[in-house]
Amino acid sequence: MGKGFEALFKESAIFANREVLSPHYIPQHLLFRDRQINDIEDSLTPSLRGERGRNVFIYGKTGTGKTSCMKYVVEQIKRLPMVKAEISYINCRVYNSRYRVLSKIAGDHIPLYAKRGYGVIDIYEKVISWVEEEARMLIVVLDEVDMIKDLDDLIYTLSRANSDMKAGGITIVGISNRVSFKEELDPRSLSTLYENELVFPPYNSQELSAIVKERVANGFRPDVVDPACVNLAAAIAAKESGDARLALKIITKAGELADERGLKSVGPKEVSEASKFAEEEIAYEVINTLPEHERLIVYAIALMTINGSRYKRLSEDSESFVLSGEIYNRYTSIAESLHKETKSARLYRRYIADLDMQGIILSYESGKGIRGHTKLIRLAYPPGKIKDMIEKTLFRENEAEVKSEEVASSDAA
Ligand SMILES: Nc1ncnc2c1ncn2[C@@H]1O[C@H](COP(=O)(O)OP(=O)(O)O)[C@@H](O)[C@H]1O
Ligand SMILES: [Mg+2]
Structure with missing residues (x-):
């Protein structure tokens, strides 16, 4: 007989409480974040008073405590007696489209609307009349907001709601880890989201x-x-x-x-x-949740590194860099083969800077010599593993996307 699940019940000599070490655990007090918590609270105070507040955008690298601080504030708000404000905390990795976000908001506050099968317009109107009926202030927290595929549509819908409503209002709190995010937004969404900006330093x-x-x-x-x-x-x-x-x-x-x-x-x-x-x-987690085009770029680099020229393979990983311009060409041909619109070279350079910042790639200026001035780029992690992983997520998602889009965009608000 095997040992069965013995290990599961054996007392650990090392750990007392594994739960405390899980990435989802929120500690009772968050160290070194008093200022940030105060800033979030201050910016939401008008909404809590029943006035239409300014939207807030929170930016900071991964692991700087944005989610923990925001969840802390959400809990505080939920405990306040006698406020007209209602809050929805939304993890946009899960609720990653306008349709899903609106459904989540409706489901949080209007129980009957948790059911599936309503169109965008139905849900939108239901949320609006729920806000209006008590002149409520709805605070919508969009954590990892850059994961929303049709973000411009969502922001437009939410800000239009504010002008459509006769009473009450919606305040948006957007949270993101990504620097290049700003540049991809429609200027109108940008000015809506960035009415007020808070930065979480590393x-x-x-x-x-x-x-x-x-x-x-x-x-x-x-x-x-x-x-x-x-x-x-x-x-x-x-x-x-x-x-x-x-x-x-x-x-x-x-x-x-x-x-x-x-x-x-x-x-x-x-x-x-x-x-x-x-x-x-x-x-790997970061790569898995990169926006689609950054993932395609990483994929292109992985393929090029694996199939790279022979002399580089001889020296194995030491100097197996690729040229930025060549990556761009490879990326566009991959994107085209997947019927994706390719991003401009300017945006491509932003993505490269973003990937560099996140430590996924290393890049060096070539100096003079190799075709004038160019960037040399290499992956910071084994290309084979990265390639397999991206292939899994990328191709599965593209199938799923087609299906969910059919349902969600049958009517648009
Ligand atoms: N100030 C802090 N005090 C205690 N734990 C923290 C603090 N900031 C972050 N953590 C812990 O670090 C991890 C990442 O924090 P998180 O809030 O998810 O960061 P972000 O959302 O900015 O990526 C979590 O496990 C969290 O509990
Ligand atoms: Mg977070």
């Missing part, structure tokens, strides 16, 4: 240490993790990106390694091993 090493330390105190058994290991995980994450999620992932993975090895404590060896895993895991 954490420095000391801040990350404090965040990790607190989580370790609750998630690990006492004295299992040396303070030096906490600092090491924080320093690695600070150097990489200032991303609290990465720091927490490193320490958690280090704990898992120690657990698997039957150790009694977590040492620096586990931490540095864990950091490799954690960085890669996060990079």
Whole structure:
């Protein structure tokens, strides 16, 4: 007989409470974010008073605490007595179209409308009359707003709602990790969304240490993790990106390694091993949720790296860079073969800068020599893995998209 699920019930010598270390866990107090939380609260105060407030846009890199702070504020608002404001927190990775967002809003507040099968116009009108009937102030939080495929339509619809309504109003809070996002928006959506902008800066090493330390105190058994290991995980994450999620992932993975090895404590060896895993895991997550055209660009780079010229293969990964201009050509031919409209070279350069910022690619200026002035680019992670992963998501999505579009756009508001 096998060991069955023995491991599932065995007490861990390392972890006390795994839940605390999950990326979805929201700690009771968020360190170093008083100012940001105050700013969010201030900007929503008019809505809470029943006045039409200004829309807010929150920007900051991944793992800077945007989602946690926003959810914290949402909880605070829900607890306030006697306010006319109602709030919908929407994770746009899941609700990634105008239709889905409107359905979610309706479902949050008008229970009968949680059912499927209504068209966009039905739902839109239902939401409007619900807002008007009590002169409500609806706050719509769009987290990872750049994931919405028809965002310009959604923003237009929501701002038109404000002018259509005789009473009450809608305030939009948009949240995004992506720098290049602004440039893709229609200027009208841009001026609607950016009435008020808040920036979440990356954490420095000391801040990350404090965040990790607190989580370790609750998630690990006492004295299992040396303070030096906490600092090491924080320093690695600070150097990489200032991303609290990465720091927490490193320490958690280090704990898992120690657990698997039957150790009694977590040492620096586990931490540095864990950091490799954690960085890669996060990079794959990021790649998986990149906007379509950035994913196509990464895909083009992966293909070119894999099939790259022979002399580069000899030296394996050391210098297997590709030229920016060639990537653009490859990208456009891939996009065309998928019947996608290709983005301009100008936008392409923004995407490259964005991918560079997110640590997915490394880019160098060639200096003089190779065809005048060009960028040399290479992937920061193994191209084979990236290629397989993108193929899975890209081709599956394109099939699903056709189906959902048929349902959702049968009528447009
Ligand atoms: N100030 C903080 N204090 C404690 N934990 C934090 C803080 N900021 C972020 N975290 C933790 O880091 C992870 C990522 O935070 P999150 O709010 O999801 O970032 P973002 O939405 O900006 O990507 C979460 O596990 C969160 O609990
Ligand atoms: Mg987030």
